[in-house]
Every structure is written in structure tokens, then in C-alpha cells.
Amino acid sequence: MATRNIHMIVIGGSSGALDALAALLPALPPGYPLPLAVVLHLPPTQPSHLVEVLRTKASLPTREPDDKEPIVPSTVYVAPPNYHLLVERGRSFSLSVDRPVLFSRPSIDVLFESAADAFGPHLAGVLLSGANEDGARGLGRIAEAGGLTIVESPATAAVPIMPAAALQRVAIDHAVPAAAIGTLLARLAAPTRSGEAT
Amino acid sequence: MTTSPDPELSALLDAVYHRYHYDFRGYAEASLRRRIGAALTHLRCPSLAELRERVLAEPRGFSELLRFLTVQVSDLFRDPSYYRSLRERVVPYLRTYPSLKVWVAGCATGEEAYSLAIVFAEEGLLDRTLIYATDIHPESLRAAEAGVYDLERFARFSDSYRQAGGRGSLSDFYTAQYSSAILDRRLKQAILFSDHSLATDVAFAEVELVSCRNVLIYFDRPLQDRAIGILRDSVRRKGFLGLGAKETLRFSAHAEAFTELVPEDRIYQRR
Numbered sequence: 001m002a003t004r005n006i007h008m009i010v011i012g013g014s015s016g017a018l019d020a021l022a023a024l025l026p027a028l029p030p031g032y033p034l035p036l037a038v039v040l041h042l043p044p045t046q047p048s049h050l051v052e053v054l055r056t057k058a059s060l061p062t063r064e065p066d067d068k069e070p071i072v073p074s075t076v077y078v079a080p081p082n083y084h085l086l087v088e089r090g091r092s093f094s095l096s097v098d099r100p101v102l103f104s105r106p107s108i109d110v111l112f113e114s115a116a117d118a119f120g121p122h123l124a125g126v127l128l129s130g131a132n133e134d135g136a137r138g139l140g141r142i143a144e145a146g147g148l149t150i151v152e153s154p155a156t157a158a159v160p161i162m163p164a165a166a167l168q169r170v171a172i173d174h175a176v177p178a179a180a181i182g183t184l185l186a187r188l189a190a191p192t193r194s195g196e197a198t
Numbered sequence: 199m200t201t202s203p204d205p206e207l208s209a210l211l212d213a214v215y216h217r218y219h220y221d222f223r224g225y226a227e228a229s230l231r232r233r234i235g236a237a238l239t240h241l242r243c244p245s246l247a248e249l250r251e252r253v254l255a256e257p258r259g260f261s262e263l264l265r266f267l268t269v270q271v272s273d274l275f276r277d278p279s280y281y282r283s284l285r286e287r288v289v290p291y292l293r294t295y296p297s298l299k300v301w302v303a304g305c306a307t308g309e310e311a312y313s314l315a316i317v318f319a320e321e322g323l324l325d326r327t328l329i330y331a332t333d334i335h336p337e338s339l340r341a342a343e344a345g346v347y348d349l350e351r352f353a354r355f356s357d358s359y360r361q362a363g364g365r366g367s368l369s370d371f372y373t374a375q376y377s378s379a380i381l382d383r384r385l386k387q388a389i390l391f392s393d394h395s396l397a398t399d400v401a402f403a404e405v406e407l408v409s410c411r412n413v414l415i416y417f418d419r420p421l422q423d424r425a426i427g428i429l430r431d432s433v434r435r436k437g438f439l440g441l442g443a444k445e446t447l448r449f450s451a452h453a454e455a456f457t458e459l460v461p462e463d464r465i466y467q468r469r
Contacts (some may be wrong), residue, residue, distance in 0.1 A: 066446045068226075068422065080444050086228035088418075089203075095415045095444050096229040099271060108211045114228040 018159025027182025112138025264311025
């Protein structure tokens with residue numbers, strides 16, 4: 001772990017993942033420097049209150065990015081409903097309305113694979129509770145690129161299918177409960193003084 | 199971190215441009231890669247180099263690739279609040295003009311153009327309106343012109359139509375036939391579908407409203423600037439520009455040419 005030089009974190013999940021996020025986000029202190037991008041599957045037709053909910057849990061600024069928004073440190077980015085969220089090599093986001101992948105838009109694989117292409121070994125991918133296999137392929141790409149892979153332990157996940165699928169296909173670095181994921185992520189980078197993100 | 203663009207990808211896009219005059223070189227790379235990856239799988243091509251060979255050797259190979267590079271799926275009244283804001287905030291201005299021109303740039307299979315036509319019909323403006331709807335993909339334009347959609351999508355479309363402030367029933371605007379919904383002739387008569395590329399063509403016409411939604415997201419920043427320049431040149435003074443819910447002029451060189459009329463629905467007004 002100490003040798004890892006992580007510049008960005010991507011997180012995906014589906015059923016049960018909101019509680020897992022609520023358990024792990026408080027572990028990240030104000031001024032935690034790494035940017036995080038989150039895809040959670042939600043019904044596309046309802047207005048999303050995900051950002052409002054996560055804001056109450058995270059001590060970092062939390063928002064849905066606009067297309068081509070530059071990725072800045074100390075920020076939690078949440079994929080907008082009904083769009084795929086992708087990471088460009090120039091360290092900005094882009095969005096797409098391409099077809100759903102594994103019935104999902106946003107798709108975890110789409111975020112993870114594009115982020116792996118952009119950040120290579122400097123990426124950490126986290127897959128939480130969920131009822132389908134989205135994200136397993138994306139975590140595989142992160143592992144191939146030399147990035148850090150973490151799943152919520154199927155034994156403690158509300159719905160184990162998603163992390164279990166990843167464990168079956170990819171040599172995962174850490175499979176631990178949600179709160180422990182928070183601790184792991186917190187150790188990836190020391191906080192900068194608040195408001196002094198670089 | 200990988201920063202250099204992939205030379206095989208560049209070679210493919212160069213070949214497509216020089217041979218077929220479709221310019222994807224300024225497309226945002228992450229989604230373009232996914233689309234080309236899907237094409238490789240579908241066409242059973244092992245590599246970008248081989249795909250380039252095939253595309254150069256046979257135009258049919260190119261039209262298959264083009265389908266993967268361009269096909270968008272939209273909905274009638276996608277983002278209902280956008281159409282509601284057009285009704286409430288833009289239509290009152292449009293009423294003051296004796297004749298109206300609207301441009302739907304990047305119309306794909308036509309859903310957005312028809313949604314606008316329905317709004318204009320209900321607001322009593324359609325008789326004096328010409329809607330230009332353009333795209334680069336000939337197959338999409340043909341589908342758009344036909345105006346025939348899967349009937350099973352219309353339950354959802356009807357919900358959106360109501361949320362968008364629809365005054366009657368969406369079924370006033372189509373005829374169901376077996377599993378299809380055929381849109382009304384009076385809508386089609388107001389729309390002119392044609393070929394236009396924001397990447398290679400110039401300003402289209404002078405119009406009162408441009409609606410260009412979820413098209414710019416596929417472009418990189420320099421191509422976005424080119425495209426937004428064309429949109430700017432096509433909107434008359436005090437005319438309107440509507441973008442997708444997550445698209446913004448904030449990062450554009452042309453931001454100063456517009457004011458934000460309805461920021462939450464990305465509706466801008468030309469200065």
C-alpha cells in the first residue's frame with residue numbers, strides 16, 4: 001500500500017450500496033485530497049436526490065459534474081442519472097447517452113474502464129454491494145493497468161452478487177467491510193489543509 | 199498515466215476523414231473508444247489496424263462502422279423540465295415573431311424535433327414555424343423522417359409529455375398501428391430533415407431557436423468550441439440556445455455571446 005501512488009478513486013455499487021457509501025465516506029476527512037467519482041444504479045425516471053444524501057455523509061464538496069468539467073482534488077463527483085460518466089485522459093469528465101451497459105446507465109464498467117485508461121496504475125477502484133455484475137469487468141481493467149482494487153466483502157455486503165462477481169474474475173487486493181474500505185481509502189493520501197487543495 | 203493519443207486510433211480516424219469526409223478526429227476519446235470497441239467486437243475485427251483496412255477496402259465496412267460511431271437513442275420529451283421551460287420562458291418571446299425558424303442540431307432519429315413540433319403545435323405556433331433537423335448519419339435521418347417509433351415506448355413518453363406541461367394527450371399526435379406509433383403528418387410537414395455536420399460544415403441558417411442536446415458531449419473541447427461557434431452564428435440576436443441537461447457554455451470560448459436564461463435547464467439567450 002505504501003508504495004501506491006493513487007491520484008483518483010472510482011466507486012460503483014447498486015442495491016445496498018448507498019448504505020455502504022454512507023458507512024465509508026465519513027472516514028475521509030475534510031481536505032482529503034483525492035477526487036472520487038461514484039456510480040450508483042438508480043431508477044432513471046425518478047429525480048435523483050443522491051447528491052443531497054451523499055452531501056450529508058461526506059465532508060468533501062459533492063456534486064454531479066457537467067460535461068468536460070476538469071477533475072479537481074478533494075471532491076466527490078456523482079454520475080448524473082441517465083448518463084454514462086467517463087474519464088478523459090486530460091483529467092476531465094465527459095458524459096454520454098450511449099445505450100445502457102448491462103441494463104445500466106450510468107454503468108460502473110464505463111466509468112471504471114475509462115478511468116483505468118486515463119489514470120493507469122494511479123487509480124483505485126471500489127465495488128460495493130449490488131445485485132448484478134456491472135463493475136467486475138471494469139475492476140479487471142483497473143487491475144490490468146496496475147491500479148488498486150477493493151471490493152466490499154460479500155460476507156458483509158447487503159447484496160453480495162456484485163462484489164462476488166468481481167472476486168471470481170479478478171485478483172482483488174482487498175475484500176473488506178464498508179467501514180474498513182473508508183479506512184483504507186483514508187490511508188491512501190494525507191489530507192491537505194482545508195481549502196488548500198492542490 | 200497514459201497521455202499520448204493512440205496512433206492506431208488516429209490512423210483509423212484519419213483514414214475515415216480522408217476517404218469518406220466524416221470527421222471524428224475531434225470526438226471525446228473515452229466514449230469514442232467504447233464505440234469503436236463495440237464495432238470491433240460486432241465486426242469481428244481483431245485490431246484497429248484491421249478495421250482501418252476493411253473500412254478503406256469497402257464502403258460497406260464504413261457504413262457499418264458509421265452506425266456504431268453515430269447512433270444515439272433519444273426519447274420524446276427527454277428531460278421534461280427543458281420543454282416546460284421552453285413553453286414558459288421562451289415561447290412568450292417567440293410569439294412576437296411573425297415567422298419562426300428552429301434548428302435541431304444533431305437530431306438523431308428525430309425524437310427531439312418531434313417533441314418541439316408538439317410544443318409548438320400546442321402553443322399555436324407550428325403554422326408559422328419551420329424546424330430544420332440535421333444529423334450526419336443518413337440512416338438516422340431516414341428513420342427521423344419516417345417518424346415511426348415502437349409503441350411500447352409511448353407509455354413512458356406520455357408521462358414525460360405530461361411532466362413537460364403537455365396540454366392534451368400525447369395520443370393526439372400519433373396513430374397506433376400494430377406495435378408502431380406513427381407521428382402525425384402535420385408535425386412532419388413542419389420539419390425539414392437534412393444532412394449537416396457540426397465538425398465540418400458552417401453555420402446553417404439564421405434561426406430564433408437552436409436546440410442541440412447531448413451532441414456536444416461527444417466532442418472534445420476544441421471541437422466543442424468550433425460547434426458552439428456555429429450555433430452562435432446561427433442564432434439571431436436575442437434568440438435562444440438550448441443544450442443538454444449536463445452541457446454548459448461555462449468552459450467555452452463563446453460563453454460571452456450568451457446570457458443564461460434558464461440556468462437549471464441550460465437555456466441561453468444570444469446577446
